[in-house]
Every structure is written in C-alpha cells, then in structure tokens.
Amino acid sequence: MNNNFKRETLCVQAGWQPKNGEPRVLPIYQSTTFKYETSEEMAKLFDLEKDGYFYTRLQNPTNDAVAAKIAALEGGNSAILTSSGQAANFFAVFNICEAGDHIVSATSIYGGTYNLLSVTLKKLGIDCTFIDQDASEEEIERAFRPNTKLLFGETLSNPGVMVLDIEKFARIAHRQGVPLIVDNTFATPINCRPFEWGADIVTHSTTKYMDGHATCVGGCVVDSGHFDWEAHADKYPGLCQPDASYHGLTYTKTFGDKAYITKITSQLMRDLGAIQSPENAFLLNLGLETLHLRMPRHCQNALAVAKWLEACDRVAWVNYPDLEGNKYHDLAKKYLPNGSCGVLSFGLKGGREVAIRFMDHLKLAAIVTHVADARTCVLHPASHTHRQLSDEQLREAGIAPDLIRFSTGIENVEDIIADIDQALKA
Numbered sequence: 001m002n003n004n005f006k007r008e009t010l011c012v013q014a015g016w017q018p019k020n021g022e023p024r025v026l027p028i029y030q031s032t033t034f035k036y037e038t039s040e041e042m043a044k045l046f047d048l049e050k051d052g053y054f055y056t057r058l059q060n061p062t063n064d065a066v067a068a069k070i071a072a073l074e075g076g077n078s079a080i081l082t083s084s085g086q087a088a089n090f091f092a093v094f095n096i097c098e099a100g101d102h103i104v105s106a107t108s109i110y111g112g113t114y115n116l117l118s119v120t121l122k123k124l125g126i127d128c129t130f131i132d133q134d135a136s137e138e139e140i141e142r143a144f145r146p147n148t149k150l151l152f153g154e155t156l157s158n159p160g161v162m163v164l165d166i167e168k169f170a171r172i173a174h175r176q177g178v179p180l181i182v183d184n185t186f187a188t189p190i191n192c193r194p195f196e197w198g199a200d201i202v203t204h205s206t207t208k209y210m211d212g213h214a215t216c217v218g219g220c221v222v223d224s225g226h227f228d229w230e231a232h233a234d235k236y237p238g239l240c241q242p243d244a245s246y247h248g249l250t251y252t253k254t255f256g257d258k259a260y261i262t263k264i265t266s267q268l269m270r271d272l273g274a275i276q277s278p279e280n281a282f283l284l285n286l287g288l289e290t291l292h293l294r295m296p297r298h299c300q301n302a303l304a305v306a307k308w309l310e311a312c313d314r315v316a317w318v319n320y321p322d323l324e325g326n327k328y329h330d331l332a333k334k335y336l337p338n339g340s341c342g343v344l345s346f347g348l349k350g351g352r353e354v355a356i357r358f359m360d361h362l363k364l365a366a367i368v369t370h371v372a373d374a375r376t377c378v379l380h381p382a383s384h385t386h387r388q389l390s391d392e393q394l395r396e397a398g399i400a401p402d403l404i405r406f407s408t409g410i411e412n413v414e415d416i417i418a419d420i421d422q423a424l425k426a
C-alpha cells in the first residue's frame with residue numbers, strides 16, 4: 001500500500017490489503033486465539049522474537065488493519081486501537097510515565113481526560129500541572145520540572161473548540177526534551193495532521209467522527225516514530241532499559257522507531273487489557289471509509305449554524321473557530337484550513353436556565369452524552385459531562401455555566417436551523 005496516497009484514498013483503501021484469494025473486505029477475526037504447528041513457534045511469539053498473533057488481548061488482525069489505516073491517515077509509523085478514547089490517552093501517557101513522574105497539560109481539554117490526568121494519575125503517583133495553552137512559551141515552560149515526561153493538548157478542545165498552537169507546543173516540548181502528545185479527536189486527520197506540525201504522538205477517541213455513526217466506543221494511539229527516546233534514555237527507562245518481563249529485551253534497541261507502540265502492545269495491553277473488540281474495529285473501519293466525505297459536510301453545516309446564531313438576537317455569544325472574528329480564527333486558518341469540526345458552542349441571553357429550557361424544546365437535535373456523529377445533538381456540559389468540576393474548574397477549562405455544546409450533524413442544514421429557531425421561539 002502506498003501511504004503517500006491522498007487522505008481520501010487512504011480512508012477507503014489503507015489498512016486491509018488482501019492477498020490472492022482473500023476476502024476483499026476486511027474480515028472480522030472473531031477469535032481469541034491463533035493456532036501454531038509447533039510449541040517452538042508459539043514460544044518465539046511470547047519472547048517477541050517473531051511477529052505474529054497469539055491472543056486477541058494483545059493483537060488481532062482486524063484491529064491491526066484498522067490501526068494501520070489510522071496510522072496512514074495521520075502520517076504515523078505505527079498505531080494501536082484501544083477500547084476507548086480514555087484508554088488511548090491513559091496508555092499514551094502511562095507508556096512513558098511512572099510513579100514519581102510529572103506531566104504538563106493544557107487546561108482546556110475533555111472533562112474525562114482532565115479527571116484522568118488530575119485525579120486518577122495522581123493516585124498512581126504521576127502529577128500533572130495544567131497550563132493555559134494560550135500563555136507565552138516562557139510561562140508554559142515554567143511548569144516543567146526535571147521529572148516532566150510529556151506535554152499534552154487537544155488540537156480542538158472539547159467542548160470549548162479552542163485551537164491548539166501545535167507548533168508552539170512542539171517547540172516547548174522539544175526544548176524540554178519531551179514528546180508532545182496531541183488528542184486529535186475533533187479535527188481528525190482529514191482536517192489536521194498534528195505530526196506535520198511537530199507533534200510526536202497522536203491520540204483519538206474513535207467514538208466520535210471516525211466511527212461517525214455513534215455505534216462503537218473506541219480509541220487509538222498513533223506514533224510518528226520521530227521522537228528520539230534514546231537521546232533522553234535516562235528519562236524513559238521503560239523504553240530504553242531492559243524489560244524484566246521480556247527476558248531483558250530493550251524496546252528501543254529491538255524495535256527502533258516502533259518501540260513506543262510495541263511497548264503499549266506487549267506490556268500495557270498484556271497487563272491492563274483495554275483492547276477494542278474486532279467487531280467494533282470492523283464498524284470503525286466502515287466509518288473511516290467515509291470520513292473524508294463527512295468531515296467537510298460537518299464543517300459546512302456548523303459554519304452555517306454558527307453564522308445564523310451570530311445574527312440571532314436571543315443569542316449572547318457564539319464560539320466557532322471558523323467564524324471571522326473568533327479568538328482562534330487565525331490559528332484555525334493555519335492548522336485547519338479546510339474547516340475545524342462540526343462542534344460549536346454558544347450561550348443564550350438569560351443564561352443557564354434559558355439554556356436548559358431551549359434544549360428541552362429541540363426536536364431534531366437530541367440531548368445525548370455524545371458529540372461528533374452524523375446526527376445533530378446538544379449537551380449542557382455544566383449539567384452533564386463536566387458536572388464533577390467546580391465553577392472555578394469550569395472557568396479554568398474554558399466552560400461558561402451557560403455554554404451549550406452543539407454538535408452539528410450531516411442532515412440538511414435548513415432543517416437543523418429551523419429546529420433551533422422553533423426551540424428559541426418556544
């Protein structure tokens with residue numbers, strides 16, 4: 001497969017490459033195990049001396065084909081599917097951190113990731129300092145410590161749709177000798193490829209646009225293969241020193257620029273087991289086949305909705321980076337020239353109470369704990385996804401109490417706007 005094909009071609013063709021007489025369409029390898037002729041062959045797989053499948057908790061051919069498609073789309077060299085976006089971000093971080101380590105993250109990130117980094121990782125002995133992604137390089141660098149292992153941010157923050165200055169973040173990370181991990185869920189590789197701007201590792205909640213039809217929870221970690229772990233060997237002993245659980249094998253020495261993903265597969269998946277089911281991977285692959293058709297429509301519809309809301313006198317404010325005059329418009333033009341995503345946020349005059357009444361009157365747009373799929377949906381983060389956060393934490397995460405998160409689907413935009421209009425009047 002030629003990974004230099006354009007993104008549209010990769011969406012359809014990358015990943016599964018059938019050999020002579022094999023199924024044209026990616027098969028679902030619905031099997032926990034794989035058979036071998038000799039005990040010797042199986043032993044080599046367990047020692048990571050040979051590449052091959054033996055147990056689906058670690059690797060499955062259906063999953064691997066879909067991961068390869070996502071790696072091709074992102075321009076990465078290897079990838080692994082996980083059971084959810086949460087698992088993807090957890091593995092991406094935990095693969096290079098352990099108790100006593102520290103990470104730096106943008107504050108404006110998905111609520112679940114914020115909890116993971118601020119509460120759950122702390123219980124494992126990993127501290128996180130949150131920084132304002134729009135702060136100066138000097139200010140952000142002040143958050144770094146000798147034990148800092150990575151910098152984290154989202155291309156487009158959920159739900160604030162703030163645009164990350166990826167080049168700035170990459171400069172900071174690399175000056176500090178750590179990789180930049182970017183959650184690229186909302187942009188998808190159709191609209192932005194963070195590796196082209198210096199990011200080292202990309203994560204996804206494939207639950208969103210990649211699946212696109214709200215059928216499967218899933219995630220993915222993609223490695224660019226660019227970060228030189230060996231140049232910072234003392235910082236990353238898990239990759240650069242012998243692994244006692246594999247007879248003293250050293251990932252960077254044995255697997256070179258595939259060390260990072262191989263370690264997730266053979267260590268984290270083996271021990272923590274957050275795999276994606278092959279059947280879900282199959283459905284994810286169907287979603288990916290049309291990602292390049294759906295993303296432009298999501299963006300086109302969202303921009304039309306945002307412009308309509310901006311002109312509506314019941315609306316207090318609208319936040320969508322593709323709008324002229326938006327705080328992030330210049331960054332959006334640079335990193336997301338073909339459009340950002342289908343998600344926008346806005347507030348209504350009258351605040352929180354009016355927001356809740358408005359949402360209850362929507363007919364086409366459903367209230368669901370989800371974003372970024374074919375169907376238009378809405379959510380009130382302060383009452384739903386982010387309800388664990390205090391008002392102060394909400395403000396820090398860039399979420400106003402009256403913020404309505406509107407995920408524009410791929411229906412006819414006139415119907416979407418008519419629904420908003422009737423709910424506002426009601």
Ligand SMILES: *Cc1c(COP(=O)(O)O)cnc(C)c1O
Binds near residue numbers: 084113183219
């Ligand atoms: C939804 C989401 C996640 C979490 O993904 P799940 O698949 O729900 O576990 C992580 N990051 C971002 C940006 C998200 O939108």
